[in-house]
Structure formats: structure tokens, C-alpha cells
Amino acid sequence: MSYMGSLSGKTALVFGVASETSIAWAISQELAKNGAKIWLGYQFRYHSRIKDIAPQLPNLAGYERCDVSKEEELEAFFKKLQSPIDILVHAIAFAPATAFEGPVLQTSEADFSQALTVSSHSLPKMVKYAAPLMSKGGSVITLTYLGGQRVCANYKVMGVAKAALEAYVRELAHELGPQKIRVNAISAGPIKTLAASGIPNFDLILDYHKSVAPLRDNVTQEDVARCAAFLASDESRMITGQTIFVDGGYSIVGVPALS
Numbered sequence: 001m002s003y004m005g006s007l008s009g010k011t012a013l014v015f016g017v018a019s020e021t022s023i024a025w026a027i028s029q030e031l032a033k034n035g036a037k038i039w040l041g042y043q044f045r046y047h048s049r050i051k052d053i054a055p056q057l058p059n060l061a062g063y064e065r066c067d068v069s070k071e072e073e074l075e076a077f078f079k080k081l082q083s084p085i086d087i088l089v090h091a092i093a094f095a096p097a098t099a100f101e102g103p104v105l106q107t108s109e110a111d112f113s114q115a116l117t118v119s120s121h122s123l124p125k126m127v128k129y130a131a132p133l134m135s136k137g138g139s140v141i142t143l144t145y146l147g148g149q150r151v152c153a154n155y156k157v158m159g160v161a162k163a164a165l166e167a168y169v170r171e172l173a174h175e176l177g178p179q180k181i182r183v184n185a186i187s188a189g190p191i192k193t194l195a196a197s198g199i200p201n202f203d204l205i206l207d208y209h210k211s212v213a214p215l216r217d218n219v220t221q222e223d224v225a226r227c228a229a230f231l232a233s234d235e236s237r238m239i240t241g242q243t244i245f246v247d248g249g250y251s252i253v254g255v256p257a258l259s
């Protein structure tokens with residue numbers, strides 16, 4: 001099914017574009033293709049290509065820097081935005097490299113705190129500023145991973161952060177439902193991006209995923225983007241508080257095929 005044009009007249013604010021491989025970049029393109037006007041929020045930590053690629057986006061309304069872990073930056077960002085929005089995409093995660101080194105038992109409080117501040121608590125913080133701009137209702141979409149529900153090798157404290165993020169999705173959906181603001185998460189299968197390159201042995205995870213997923217393939221950014229466009233559109237008007245898997249069915253498998 002195509003949602004072509006179903007987002008015309010809507011404005012989306014997308015956080016998390018750092019390069020052409022970012023899931024948020026594919027989502028921005030898909031939302032724009034379906035007619036939405038796009039604002040981008042970016043951090044530019046080290047290797048961001050935002051300034052090269054953002055101008056290529058059709059329907060770009062503007063792009064502004066914002067570190068979502070800093071309250072004063074969020075406040076300034078939304079003050080500058082001054083635009084009604086219909087769609088908010090939160091495609092942000094970060095944990096320091098040390099969080100992936102030792103066993104989870106040795107995760108420092110500083111690493112735990114940074115991982116959850118950036119990857120989980122940033123969702124309600126952003127929604128606090130975005131909700132007043134969604135006077136006609138809206139759709140909030142975040143990105144999660146199976147590590148929030150099951151143990152996934154090498155994901156460590158990020159699994160804890162994604163569990164918190166998914167709980168926030170339900171809490172926010174419950175609180176904001178009366179204002180017709182929907183909140184959902186897409187749980188994507190592994191995709192090679194800048195963030196994923198911080199996870200040790202990511203190539204082995206990709207190979208394993210492909211061999212076990214019922215659809216015997218890896219997920220692409222575009223697969224996730226099409227689901228995001230659906231969640232952003234009124235076609236999904238009664239879906240809220242959900243974590244929807246776009247993973248080729250990987251998450252349903254208990255014991256994989258043994259031969």
C-alpha cells in the first residue's frame with residue numbers, strides 16, 4: 001500500500017540525521033515524498049554530514065542544532081521553531097564506548113546516566129515542548145531495538161535504555177491520548193549506521209539476523225521509513241502506545257531452524 005500524498009499539509013520535526021545512512025534520513029525522505037514539510041534537529045557530535053545533505057531534502061523548512069540532553073538547548077530550539085507540528089520523530093541514541101566494554105555489572109553510574117538521558121529521557125523532554133505545538137493532535141515516533149525486551153549480545157546498558165524508552169512510549173501515549181497525540185516506537189532490526197558501528201561485532205549480528213529472521217533478509221532504512229510514514233499518517237489514527245517490529249520477523253523466533 002502506498003501513502004503517497006497522505007501527509008500533505010502536515011509538518012514533521014525529525015531528530016537524528018547525522019549521515020545518509022541515518023534511519024532518520026530515510027524517514028525524512030519518506031515523509032517529504034508523502035507531502036510533509038520537514039524541520040530537522042541535529043547535534044553534530046563528530047562526523048555529521050547534516051549540512052551537506054539537509055539542503056537536498058524536498059520540502060525542507062529548516063534545520064537547527066540542538067543537544068537534546070540539555071534543557072536550555074531544547075528550550076531555545078523550540079522557541080526558535082515557532083511552527084505548528086503534526087509529526088515528531090525521535091531517532092536518537094547514545095552511550096559512551098566504555099558502556100560496551102565490560103560486563104553490565106560494571107556499568108558506571110556516569111555511563112548509565114548518559115545512556116538513559118540521551119536515549120530515553122530525551123523523549124519526554126522533547127514531547128513536553130512539542131505537544132503544545134500539536135494543537136490538532138499529532139504522531140510521535142521513536143526508534144527502539146529488540147535489546148529493550150530481550151538480551152541481545154553486546155547491547156548492554158543500551159538494552160536498559162531501550163526498555164525505559166518503550167515504557168515512556170506507553171506512559172506518554174496514555175497521558176497525551178486525550179489530546180489526540182499518538183506515541184509509538186518502531187523496533188528496527190539491525191542496520192549498519194554510525195550509531196550501530198559503536199556496537200562490537202555488529203557485522204556478525206547482521207549475518208546472524210539474516211540467517212534467523214523468517215524473511216531471511218536484513219532490514220533497510222527504507223523499510224523502517226515506510227512504517228514511520230504509516231504511523232505519521234491518519235491511516236494509523238487508532239494506533240498508540242505500541243512498539244511495532246520491523247525486523248523480518250526475527251523477534252518471533254524462539255529456536256531457529258537447526259539445519
Ligand code: NAP
Pocket residue numbers: 015016017018019021022023024042043044045046047048066067068069090091092093094118143144145146187188189190191192193194195196
Ligand atoms: P545514527 O545515524 O548514528 O543516528 C543517531 C543520531 O542520534 C545521530 O543523528 C546523533 O547526532 C543523534 N544524537 C545522539 N546524541 C544526541 C544528542 N544529545 N542530541 C541530539 N542528537 C543526538 O544511527 P541510527 O542507527 O540511525 O540511530 C537512530 C535510532 O535508531 C537510534 O535510537 C537507534 O538506537 C535506533 N535503532 C538503530 C538500529 C540500528 O541497527 N542501526 C536498530 C534499532 C534501533 P550526531 O551524530 O549529529 O551527534
